[in-house]
Amino acid sequence: MNSLTAISAGPETLLSVAGLSTxxxxxxxxxxxxxxxxxxxxxxxxIAIVGESGCGKSMTARSIMRVLPRPIDKVTSGHVxxxxxxxxxxxxxxxxxxxxxxxxxxxxxxMSHLDxxxxxxxxxxxxxxxxxxxxxxxxxxxxxDALAAAxxxxxxxxxxxxxxxxxxxxxxxxxxxxxxxxxxxxxxADEPTTALDVTTQKQILQxxxxxxxxxxxxxxxxxxxxxxxxxxxxxxxxxxxxxxxEHADVHDFFDRPQHPYSQGLLASLKSLSxxxxxxxxxxxxxxxxxxxxxxxxxxxxxxxxxxxxxAQDPAQRLRHDNHRDAACWLVEDKEGTNV
Amino acid sequence: MSTVPRIVGTRLLQAxxxxxxxVVVNFAIIxxxxxxPVTMMVGExxxxxxxxxxxxxxxxxxxxxxxxxxxxxxxxLQGDLGTSYVxxxxxxxxxASRIPATLLLMGSTYLLSTFLGLLxxxxxxxxxxxxxxxxxxxxxxxxxxxxxxxxxxIALMIFAVELGWLPISGMVESxxxxxxxxxxxxxxxxxxxxxxxxxxxxxxxxxxLMRTSMLNSLRGDFIVTARAMxxxxxxxxxxxxxxxxxxxxxxxxxxxxxxxxxxxxxxxTVFGWPGLGVLTVQAVAQRDYPLLLGMFLLTSVMVIxxxxxxxxxxxxxxxxLRSNG
Numbered sequence: 001m002n003s004l005t006a007i008s009a010g011p012e013t014l015l016s017v018a019g020l021s022t023x024x025x026x027x028x029x030x031x032x033x034x035x036x037x038x039x040x041x042x043x044x045x046x047i048a049i050v051g052e053s054g055c056g057k058s059m060t061a062r063s064i065m066r067v068l069p070r071p072i073d074k075v076t077s078g079h080v081x082x083x084x085x086x087x088x089x090x091x092x093x094x095x096x097x098x099x100x101x102x103x104x105x106x107x108x109x110x111m112s113h114l115d116x117x118x119x120x121x122x123x124x125x126x127x128x129x130x131x132x133x134x135x136x137x138x139x140x141x142x143x144x145d146a147l148a149a150a151x152x153x154x155x156x157x158x159x160x161x162x163x164x165x166x167x168x169x170x171x172x173x174x175x176x177x178x179x180x181x182x183x184x185x186x187x188x189a190d191e192p193t194t195a196l197d198v199t200t201q202k203q204i205l206q207x208x209x210x211x212x213x214x215x216x217x218x219x220x221x222x223x224x225x226x227x228x229x230x231x232x233x234x235x236x237x238x239x240x241x242x243x244x245x246e247h248a249d250v251h252d253f254f255d256r257p258q259h260p261y262s263q264g265l266l267a268s269l270k271s272l273s274x275x276x277x278x279x280x281x282x283x284x285x286x287x288x289x290x291x292x293x294x295x296x297x298x299x300x301x302x303x304x305x306x307x308x309x310x311a312q313d314p315a316q317r318l319r320h321d322n323h324r325d326a327a328c329w330l331v332e333d334k335e336g337t338n339v
Numbered sequence: 340m341s342t343v344p345r346i347v348g349t350r351l352l353q354a355x356x357x358x359x360x361x362v363v364v365n366f367a368i369i370x371x372x373x374x375x376p377v378t379m380m381v382g383e384x385x386x387x388x389x390x391x392x393x394x395x396x397x398x399x400x401x402x403x404x405x406x407x408x409x410x411x412x413x414x415x416l417q418g419d420l421g422t423s424y425v426x427x428x429x430x431x432x433x434x435a436s437r438i439p440a441t442l443l444l445m446g447s448t449y450l451l452s453t454f455l456g457l458l459x460x461x462x463x464x465x466x467x468x469x470x471x472x473x474x475x476x477x478x479x480x481x482x483x484x485x486x487x488x489x490x491x492x493i494a495l496m497i498f499a500v501e502l503g504w505l506p507i508s509g510m511v512e513s514x515x516x517x518x519x520x521x522x523x524x525x526x527x528x529x530x531x532x533x534x535x536x537x538x539x540x541x542x543x544x545x546x547x548l549m550r551t552s553m554l555n556s557l558r559g560d561f562i563v564t565a566r567a568m569x570x571x572x573x574x575x576x577x578x579x580x581x582x583x584x585x586x587x588x589x590x591x592x593x594x595x596x597x598x599x600x601x602x603x604x605x606x607x608t609v610f611g612w613p614g615l616g617v618l619t620v621q622a623v624a625q626r627d628y629p630l631l632l633g634m635f636l637l638t639s640v641m642v643i644x645x646x647x648x649x650x651x652x653x654x655x656x657x658x659x660l661r662s663n664g
Contacts, residue, residue: 067566100569112560116659117582126578127568162658178568 013081014218015041015064015103015186020078022056022063025070031289033059035242036315037078041186046212046219048229048250050265051239054286057222060239061188065105066095082186101131104179108191110171114163120147120174121159124181131182142181150177151207169200176207186218187211193228205232226269230254238262241287241297243315248324258326260302296328304330343654343661350650354643361639362415366408369628369635376400376424376626398424415636421629425621430633434615440510441614443526444607445599447534452541453592459542460549461581467554475546482543491536491609498532505532508611533610537603541595548588556584586657593649597642 022034034056041047049057062068063075064087080087083102087095099105107113115123124143128134134142147155150173163171172192179187189208193201209232212219221233229236229250236253238246238261246259257263264282284301287293293300299309308329315327325331377391377400395401399410414421420430459479463472499507506512506529515522556562557580565575607616615634622630654660 065567067563096569096571098569099567105564105567107560107564109560113564115561115565115579115583117586117657118579126570126574130568130570130574164659175564178564 012042013040014043015220016079016081017064018079020060020063020080021076022059022068022074023076024068024073029290032292033242033289034063035292037239037242037244039237039244039247041218041220043185043218044212044216045235046209046221046233047235047237048221048223048233049237049239050223050226050229052224052286055239056242057239058190061105061190061220061222065099065103065188067099097131100127100184101182102184103186103188104182104184105188105190106172106175106179106192108194110168110175110195111163113175114171116163118162119159120161120163120166124178127178127181146177146181147174149180149211150174152177168196169203172196172204173207180211183215184217186220188220188222190222191224192221194223194225208232226265238265241292242289243297243327244318245298245315245328246326252324258324258331259328260304260330261298262326346654346660347651350647354647357643358640361643362412362636365632365635365639366411369631370404370407376628411632420633420636423627423630425625425627425630430629433618433630434633434637437613437615437618440612441607441616443530444533444537444612444614445603447530448537448541449596449599451534452538452545455538456542456545457549457585459546461553461576461584463546463550464553464557465576476550479543479546482539483547487536487540487603488605488609490539491533491606494532494536495609510613533606533612537606545588545592548591549584552587553580553584556580559583582656586653589653589656590649593645593652594642596648597645
């Protein structure tokens with residue numbers, strides 16, 4: 001558990017996650033969805049959690065918010081420090097006061113994540129009422145403010161609309177308005193632009209970046225799209241098979257990715273943008289998290305795999321502070337002296 | 340939203356050809372069925388063949404089928420459902436006299452079983468596979484799979500015959516002044532068993548449907564949003580999960596109204612409840628064509644009206660239908 005002690009949560013750290021492990025109970029057995037995940041977010045900073053489907057990105061978000069899919073799913077260890085407390089030790093009632101008020105979350109598919117039978121304005125009022133006990137004229141004004149903060153042009157119309165009457169972009173803005181209503185310090189965005197067309201995608205990302213800067217809000221952007229990361233994020237965490245395997249400043253990451261998996265991801269992105277003949281891809285498939293392999297979880301797909309990779313998991317010695325690091329035996333320099 | 344009046348109008352217009360088709364089919368079915376009303380009316384061997392022939396002639400039964408149909412259609416359109424062969428009274432009056440009894444039985448059953456069915460379905464779905472879920476769903480499955488007439492007899496045996504707590508048959512004790520307090524008390528007393536037996540069936544049906552629908556709704560992404568926004572569990576269930584779960588059930592609830600008003604044939608028979616169900620059984624047994632046609636027409640009209648009402652209610656509670664008409 002050396003990674004737990006290695007946390008250097010400075011005073012300016014907004015959220016600090018350490019040693020987070022989550023298990024999902026399925027019919028086939030226990031899925032070790034997250035293993036020893038750690039990262040930090042500072043106010044006014046946007047971090048990205050990237051990785052392919054099923055790597056544990058969304059599960060990380062839901063573990064922090066403590067809204068796992070089913071009651072039997074459990075966070076088995078770890079700390080989630082936010083505002084001086086460990087969220088994992090809070091009572092459910094205390095946690096509820098944080099969700100939606102101090103940490104808010106938006107999702108991939110705004111259509112299905114909004115209640116189809118309720119007007120947008122009512123859905124936003126509901127959140128404001130739950131946390132701030134507002135009512136009457138004050139409440140209505142707060143709803144309008146929230147919609148304005150999400151840069152929604154036609155506030156009255158959108159407030160009176162049902163989700164199906166809005167475009168995809170407006171729906172995501174409505175969800176953002178709901179998330180911003182109580183002025184949270186941290187926003188977790190789970191693939192917020194995946195369901196949108198490219199132009200709308202860009203606008204939503206710009207909006208998120210602007211909110212981070214103006215409100216000094218922390219943003220955790222979960223995505224599989226490295227283009228999105230390059231656009232608005234300050235730092236990157238790469239996840240693979242339920243573990244963080246690399247984290248770095250966004251420039252360092254795109255310039256010199258250290259982990260072979262990150263290098264593979266960037267190579268496939270490059271081959272795409274340079275229009276080369278063949279799409280570069282990483283061979284093999286993600287390991288089964290019902291029974292994770294020993295040692296490095298990526299070694300079966302890795303071109304550099306060595307003996308030590310099977311014996312010891314390099315993620316064990318990954319540092320979770322603000323210096324860049326990669327969970328790979330090839331990366332020798334643990335002092336982070338400008339790799 | 341000018342689409343709403345258009346949808347309502349279209350729906351009402353569609354009901355008209357449906358009604359006409361219903362009248363045709365009902366008429367055809369009854370006249371294609373074997374059996375002769377005159378034989379049933381006079382009994383065997385008591386009357387001469389000439390007299391029977393005269394009777395057939397006077398009832399118009401010797402006319403070609405299409406003439407009989409046109410006669411029937413003309414009178415139906417004038418609001419005349421004909422005269423019962425057996426009671427020698429206008430069919431509409433006979434049916435009208437039985438409606439209050441059926442309405443009382445079915446209305447009580449409907450309200451009780453809708454309330455309990457939705458409640459049990461919700462409670463069961465909140466903790467799937469828990470003890471409360473298993474107990475409620477076992478009762479629900481038994482409720483709608485055990486034949487109501489059998490359950491009716493068993494209930495009568497226990498509560499009326501053995502224990503003597505409740506009356507065996509009928510709707511009210513004879514000799515009480517209608518409208519008096521004693522009268523209504525007696526009606527209520529008679530109502531308990533048939534409503535309980537019928538409600539068990541409908542409650543089971545609705546509870547099963549509601550449980551499934553509620554489980555679906557609870558799995559919805561908007562529930563995740565509501566949780567992530569810090570809403571209380573009660574609010575999530577009552578304001579988000581339940582409305583979304585009830586919406587698809589409304590169709591079933593609406594259709595049940597139409598079917599219920601035709602009377603619960605078996606239950607009314609078992610409990611000697613003087614409603615439309617018993618009337619239908621008698622009309623079949625006696626080949627009372629006009630009465631039977633009247634009952635069929637009433638049932639069909641009720642189903643069609645319930646259908647239209649269901650559509651309108653659906654329109655009111657589901658905003659998605661209102662804009663993309």
